[in-house]
Amino acid sequence: MTLRTRVTAAIVGPLVTLLVLVLLLQTRSVLAQRTQDVDDDLQTRAAALAGHIAHGEDGWIVDFEGGPGPAPEVTRDLLAWQVRVHPDGRVLEEHAPELLGKIVGLPDPTGEPGTWTRPVRVGGLQVVDRTVGDHATRAWTGLFLARVERGEEEMVRGLPPDLASPPTLQITVVRDLAPVRARTRALLGQIVLLGTLGTLAAFAIAQVLAGRLVRPLNDLARDAEAVRLPLDAAPLAPSNNGDEVDRLAHTLNHAFQRAQDSYARQARFTSDASHELRTPLSVIRSEVEVALRLGVADLTTREAFESVLHQVERMQATLDQLLCLARADRDGARTAGSVDLADVVRETVDTVRALSPSPPVALDVPDTLTVPADPAAVGMIVRNLLDNALRHTPSTGTVRVSLAVDGDSVRIRVEDDGEGIPAEHVAHVFERFHQVDPSRTGASAGLGLAIVETLAKVHGGTVHLDSEPGRGTRVEVRLPL
Amino acid sequence: MARILVIEDEDRQALLLQRGLGAEGHTVGVAPDGVRGLARAQRERWDLLVVDRMLPGLSGVDLCRAYRATGGSAPLLFLTARDTTADVVEGLDAGANDYLVKPFAFDELCARVRTLLRRSPGPTGARLATGPLVLDPAEHRAWCDGVELELTAKELELLHLLMKRSGSIVTRDALAGRLWDLETEPASNALEVHVSSLRRKLGDHGTLVRTVRGIGYTLREAPR
Structure with a gap:
């Protein structure tokens, strides 16, 4: 009520x-x-x-x-x-x-x-x-x-x-x-009529009064809903007349300010963490790569170096994904500009094809399809979907990528005819660090679909996954136009 | 081969860059902070600057601005642990030509370095060439693998801008600013549409025009 x-x-x-x-x-x-x-x-x-x-x-x-x-x-x-x-x-x-x-x-x-x-x-x-x-x-x-x-x-x-x-x-x-x-009946009728009219009048007056009372609250709620982090100055304009609504506005501003502080701390933490982790990782990587380039004679040492390099790459991939999730959690629904989704899909597929030519990727995308979304985020969505499909499809299979406008949203669909996902895992595939087969090492940290879901959600979109073991998997992401 | 200045505060990273690029045959100088780096960059002649984005004393972005403001023309590659779009665009707007996120693959660094060193600014009006592409700004004509391309004025201008800075990233704002007046604001995806049709006309070489997600475009041969 x-x-x-x-x-x-x-x-x-x-x-x-x-x-x-x-x-x-x-x-x-x-x-x-x-x-x-x-x-x-x-x-x-x-x-x-x-x-x-x-x-x-x-x-x-x-x-x-x-x-x-x-x-x-x-x-x-x-x-x-x-x-x-x-x-x-x-x-x-x-x-x-x-x-x-x-x-x-x-x-x-x-x-x-x-x-x-x-x-x-x-x-x-x-x-x-x-x-x-x-x-x-x-x-x-x-x-x-x-x-x-x-x-x-x-x-x-x-x-x-x-x-x-x-x-x-x-x-x-x-x-x-x-x-x-x-x-007498006529008189009673008049009394009932009078009562009804009186009730209606009372209701109308009460509605107007209640509306007048509630309007400043509604205005405040609407303004508060529109507030996005990071804040610019005081997000709500209090009337400073000392009434309850004014007090509420001050209280909300205070709460927003606290959220802003914690937001800033989080942003600084993410930024610092990325810097602090990437800098040493970069040195390790360069160390190994330069050593390998300059020539390592001993076979055992070379194998050790190659293993280190492989693990660094893995760690780097996981770090990138964690940072991506942290940023998505922090930045929420902020959309930065627009992006040609068709271009993103084509280029991602090109890059992936260059890295691993099989299984083949069938592409069905329009020439251009511009959506209001963060370009880095949609790139990440497409890349993760494609990586996931390729990882679970044998080289004799096919991965299909299609992009189409469906009503007031854009549908990105990636389907494969690979091994599929057991039914008991389907509900959990979007959880962070969830692995369908924990014995498989080196493949991924189990963050890919979590990232896809998080990024889709902050853009107001949805993700839907269908899978049948032995038949393949289909993932659909819908983003609002 | 080329003279490269590495400005990097992390000693070991600087040393590894020096060693790795040295192994490629380049002469590599190293500066440990922004102030000394800028002084060395201005004092000596360099073919390429490799600059860490986060430097003590003078940040990489400020160094880049100061270097460009004093007429420094060597291509500049940013190394950065911060990979947000805003960070990257800020660096490119300050006058950097390219950026690489740490930790980077050394192979990729070498490929970017090669591309930036190959880049031929050339005087305006002279014929430009990148890979299979040739463009004559005076005659308003372009060729791909020796076959003349049928381009609209906008597509030709777009290709010209990318070829002039081939190997470097050209931001969306920079492209839009040259292709349209500020008064006639184009549709939000006008640039994408022109890039898309340019790629189609380049046929198999369409992938030369690469999208740098959220930032802009670059004319560059595919890595690896």
Whole structure:
């Protein structure tokens, strides 16, 4: 997980949690308010119905002004309603009784004497939610005293003066909840939308913030990756503003400087070692060669001198290879200029042919093929591959060298039909000082393929080796163009 | 035969060079450090200088520069234990004609010495000859084994530069600097392309033009 992702998560996490919490509380309160609103509305309507009670010739009636039948403004939006008189439970008026559901008779609270200015709910309450047909309904039942103060103009209509008190009314009203629920759903949808938008906004802001925080680190990392040894001055430019990134830049510069010091020591060591080893070796070689040139009469002495010369040559070859590896390890991916690989291959083959004319070397190279690589290094690669192939191929065999562009890389292939390499050794042939046959002396120090691999790698290339004992070996080096 | 000055601080190596080259019939003088070596090189007439790259007092490169700056014209061969491209190019740019990495095969030293001694700078305009090759700068014509070569202007110029310094290594920069103006920077492999086509036209003698890996080219007969 990148730092940017982590910072984003750290910002978005608490922010979104807080947002969700607030929205949940809000939703809860909205839902509660909705329920309260519905009940208030039902109570108001029930009270309005109670206000239409009147005493007619046959006793109590519900009197909608303008004649019998429900008054639109009172019963509008009600699916069903019913008015009963306590204590006998007689139904005075009802509408759509099939939608009323089971109505429980509420106990008569016995209205207390007092002053009533309007129909007032006096007690008992029953709320029933049920689904009838397609309708989600709420049935609300309550008890009302239908009475106004005696002596005032606004009396219960038609009430004879001798009647002691008006009755208690049990009123049930039923409403369809669908429109309310639809509004609630719409509101919840809005809350979810708000939550989603809020989360997205929080994420976007966090991304920007995290990006801003991480950018100097990324810049520093990119600069640090581009640093190559040897260094020129301070490789990274610190902002010197004292923040953490600045501190990191200073720390990295310090580390690079230490690497540079050790690099310089290593370079000096390699150079000194090559000088210190080559100078005496050169004297030994000249000593023997000059002596042989001037003439050594004694056969035993001559043999001894020739043996010394042979061993010096071996030592010199190993020293050259070690220095080559040391330089490749030290210099890494520095590529010095470009080189005509076709020319290198042709000339290496010419040189090798001059030294040992058999086995024959078949050559397949284009006229020119320039690659960005260190000329000495590619020369070494080709020479080592060729030496290796020739050493393991009988004079009756053939070594094939080919060079071709393959995609965005150059492929150098050297194949022979020689003795091949036993399977258990194939995995180890690129190890330094690995010998397939340790009993063979004088052939090589086992550094050839290690050098090929190291040099190919520092040029960003690869080496692949296929071998079959008795059939031959094929080595392919690929270098990027 | 020839007078050769060996400037080498390692006594035994100097002595062996003196003995070995002496056996070839040359008169060999020896100087043990850079300062005395430069003095002797300037004081006497020499056909060839063999100089160790690392000398006490005055380095081989500085000696070479000083020698060339004072008009010294004898060919100069570097012996060096340092064989990096940068080391070699520095030496050649200082005015050396060739270099040999220590430890060297004495046979090879003798072959290089012979080549450098054979080298005939000749006045400009005169016909040049190296092995089977003949070039006439005035007429802009060249022959190989007596057969006239059909060369482009660039190829002829390239051959001319190599033949003028036959036996010596001519660095890539030196060649490119003469073949192209600084303003018209050639493609990175233009030199290789011209060398390659020159070699093709030389046929069997194409190998006379030898690549000195990473450094330049030289016109030289194959060793051994």
